[in-house]
Amino acid sequence: MSSEKIKELFKSRGIKNTQQRQLIYDFLSKKNQPITAEEIYMVFSKKEKTRMNLSTVYRILDTFTKKGLVQKSGINIEGKSTYEINHMDHRHHMVCVKCNKILPIKGCPLDGYESYLGESTGFKIIEHHLEIKGICPDCQRK
Amino acid sequence: MSSEKIKELFKSRGIKNTQQRQLIYDFLSKKNQPITAEEIYMVFSKKEKTRMNLSTVYRILDTFTKKGLVQKSGINIEGKSTYEINHMDHRHHMVCVKCNKILPIKGCPLDGYESYLGESTGFKIIEHHLEIKGICPDCQRK
DNA sequence: AACGCACATGCAAACTATTTGCATTTGCGT
DNA sequence: ACGCAAATGCAAATAGTTTGCATGTGCGTT
Incomplete structure (x- = not known):
């Protein structure tokens, strides 16, 4: 831009x-x-x-x-x-616990779930954060 | 206990x-x-x-x-x-942005998704955190 | 194009959550 | 009951973030 x-x-x-x-x-x-x-x-x-x-x-x-x-x-x-x-476009990431590398993931696994949750609990859902931790392919090799 | x-x-x-x-x-x-x-x-x-x-x-x-x-x-x-x-038992919560009330939700919407994500990216997934923000029924009334 | 004002920045100091060093206390195996 | 390793209390240090205030800058107006 x-x-x-x-x-x-x-x-x-x-x-x-x-x-x-x-x-x-x-x-x-x-x-x-x-x-x-x-x-x-x-x-x-x-x-x-x-x-x-x-x-x-x-x-x-x-x-x-x-x-x-x-x-x-x-x-x-x-x-x-x-x-x-x-x-x-709503987005989440994976973080490598070894090297702190962060990479975005495609799509949101909570699509759809939010409205279900809102309806079943009465909560008016505004947003969510999802953090996934793991070990990236590079660090797995070491 | x-x-x-x-x-x-x-x-x-x-x-x-x-x-x-x-x-x-x-x-x-x-x-x-x-x-x-x-x-x-x-x-x-x-x-x-x-x-x-x-x-x-x-x-x-x-x-x-x-x-x-x-x-x-x-x-x-x-x-x-x-x-x-x-x-x-793996658990997540919803937080009310008005009163900071926290309540647990049943089940994990990411069950299954993790293994799919791990396979498709090569990440070895260890854990995840999910935070859902919204307005609780009490605060919606006010 | 210059002017002036509201807003942004720099700097240092304040704040707040969390951690740490050290002297003292406590739990637990002998 | 004894003794040592580990835990706690207390105070001070850290580290991330925020804030007050003097100075600087962008932008609408003239």
């Missing part, structure tokens, strides 16, 4: 277009998996041109989350929260 | 039987839902007889988790981790 497109997206959601927000949004939209605030911070703090504060990263992630651009993923890596672009 | 039974359980897992561990295990086994370390602490710190330190609570939960007696639930309440007895 071009920076012009991102700018429009921000505008449509009432988000002021700043350099830091552009950088983070662009990065997240290319990164196809949940990532921690600190990892994002590390990526940008290395280059003079993109340097930004960790609290800025947190604030931007918070803004994006409130505006629906980003989701706080259910996956926590060593006590740290992770975030990902809010794919409009 | 009687305190004698709990003692035996501890012994079988190589866990020394202390008063604090008895209290926490007994409490968790009666509490049918995930709870934070601090909530546990609050329960006991009120009575002289059962008073214990917060760090002890954390340490005990950690021990229990390592020995498989307790599970760290995927549910976080306001940034705090929650724990629950490791029901051998």
Whole structure:
């Protein structure tokens, strides 16, 4: 997505277009998996041109989350929260317990189940998070 | 479960039987839902007889988790981790986003799906956590 | 194109959950 | 009952995240 497109997206959601927000949004939209605030911070703090504060990263992630651009993923890596672009297509991941690699899985196994559950319990279901842990093929070989 | 039974359980897992561990295990086994370390602490710190330190609570939960007696639930309440007895029958919960009430749901919608996923991706699946958020019937009325 | 204001960022400090070091206490096998 | 290894209490350290405040920047208006 071009920076012009991102700018429009921000505008449509009432988000002021700043350099830091552009950088983070662009990065997240290319990164196809949940990532921690600190990892994002590390990526940008290395280059003079993109340097930004960790609290800025947190604030931007918070803004994006409130505006629906980003989701706080259910996956926590060593006590740290992770975030990902809010794919409009609902998505889950598998995490490798050895190397912390994360990969998205296709489809949602809860499709259909939610409405059943809502009807049988009276709960009005809003969302769900599913986290699957295992050992990836690479780590199994070792 | 009687305190004698709990003692035996501890012994079988190589866990020394202390008063604090008895209290926490007994409490968790009666509490049918995930709870934070601090909530546990609050329960006991009120009575002289059962008073214990917060760090002890954390340490005990950690021990229990390592020995498989307790599970760290995927549910976080306001940034705090929650724990629950490791029901051998695999279990999930729904959380009310209004009142934070947690209630267990029957059965696991991922039965069967896991093996399919493992086969199709090469991941060796170890476990999963599912968190369902919604609004409970009580809060819907308000 | 410059101006001004509301909002965003940087920085440091505050907060909160959780962990850890160490002195003391307790459980349990002998 | 004794003694040692392990558990607990307490206080301080960590680590992730949030916040207050001074400064900087984007954007609508002139």
